[in-house]
Every structure is written in C-alpha cells, then in structure tokens.
Amino acid sequence: xxxDEIHQEFMEFKEANNGDFTWWSYVNMKAxxxxxxxxxxxxxxxxxxxxxxxxxxxxFSARNLDLWKKECDHNKMDVEKMMNLYRVRDFFxxxxxxxxxxxxxxxxxxxxxxxxxxxxxxxxxxxxxxxxPLWEESDGELFITVFEQVLHSQE
Numbered sequence: 001x002x003x004d005e006i007h008q009e010f011m012e013f014k015e016a017n018n019g020d021f022t023w024w025s026y027v028n029m030k031a032x033x034x035x036x037x038x039x040x041x042x043x044x045x046x047x048x049x050x051x052x053x054x055x056x057x058x059x060f061s062a063r064n065l066d067l068w069k070k071e072c073d074h075n076k077m078d079v080e081k082m083m084n085l086y087r088v089r090d091f092f093x094x095x096x097x098x099x100x101x102x103x104x105x106x107x108x109x110x111x112x113x114x115x116x117x118x119x120x121x122x123x124x125x126x127x128x129x130x131x132x133p134l135w136e137e138s139d140g141e142l143f144i145t146v147f148e149q150v151l152h153s154q155e
Contacts, residue, residue, distance in 0.1 A: 001115075002108035006101050043116040047124070052076065054130065054148045056084050080147035088113070088134075088142040103140075110134045110142045117146065 005011060013029075014021040027036070046057035050065065053076060064083060072078035088110040114134040121130035129149035136142050 001112060002104075006104045006108060008100075043113070044120040045117065047121075053083070054080055054128075054146070056146055059084055059086065076150055077147045081145045084146040086144055088144055106142055110144055113144055117144075121146070 004014070010021075010023070010026050013026060017025075031039075041058075048055045048057040048060050050060070050062075053065070055065075060083070065079070068079045068082045072082065089106050091109065091113075111134065114132050118130075118132045121128075121132070129151055130146065131149055132144065132146050134142065134144045
C-alpha cells in the first residue's frame with residue numbers, strides 16, 4: 001500500500017528489533033481498542049441518505065445541504081461532491097507532527113482512504129455506482145470526495 005520507510009518511527013522500532021517488528025506490533029504498541037474502533041469507522045464510514053442524496057454521515061450538515069442544493073442547482077452529483085469534499089491534510093491536523101516526508105504520508109493516507117472507502121461502498125451498495133475520486137489541485141493540496149454516479153438509462 002505504501003513504503004514502510006515513509007514512517008520514521010515505525011522504521012526506528014523495526015531497526016531496534018532487528019527487523020522483527022510489524023505493523024501489527026506498531027499499532028498494538030501505539031493504540032488501544034477504542035482507537036482501533038474509531039479507525040474502523042473512519043475507513044468504513046457510515047452513510048446518511050437524505051432526499052435521495054448520498055452523504056458521509058460524519059461530514060453531513062443540514063445547513064450546508066440547503067446551501068449546496070441552491071449553489072449546484074439541485075444537481076445530485078455536484079451536491080454530493082461538495083458536501084462530501086475533504087482536504088486530506090485536514091484529517092488528523094490536530095495531532096500532526098512535522099515530518100520530512102509529510103507530503104508522501106498525506107498522499108499515502110489519501111490513497112488508503114480512496115481504496116477502503118471504495119471497497120466499503122462496493123460491499124454495502126453493490127448495485128450502485130459510488131465514486132471516490134482523489135485528486136491534487138494546482139496548489140498541491142490533495143482532496144477526496146464521494147458521490148453517486150447518476151446513470152441514465154438508454155432509451
């Protein structure tokens with residue numbers, strides 16, 4: 001999924017243990033069951049459907065929905081894209097430690113979110129076309145969003 005080397009602390013523990021140190025060892029040492037459950041929800045997010053729209057529950061705001069419906073002229077995909085939009089760097093910004101390779105870490109997190117969210121939606125909604133695009137803006141910021149593709153039937 002990503003190179004172990006982008007995580008300096010993990011590599012230090014691995015070296016200190018003569019290579020006998022795994023990601024399971026790391027999370028067992030650094031986290032607890034409550035944190036693990038939080039990450040389970042983070043990588044397999046709850047969905048909220050409102051008025052036919054598909055939203056990430058933890059990102060939902062009724063006030064913002066009304067604003068984006070107007071701004072997007074009630075276009076379902078555009079409303080969902082905006083309501084579910086998140087700058088990847090903003091996840092965990094409260095506990096962010098400056099790292100030499102922070103940009104690579106943010107990119108790896110974005111790719112992991114895209115993969116796990118896509119798998120989770122395919123698992124729960126196999127009959128629906130849920131997209132999870134991840135892209136980099138011209139200023140270098142990485143964004144992720146979720147929306148349901150509206151498939152028009154051919155007549």
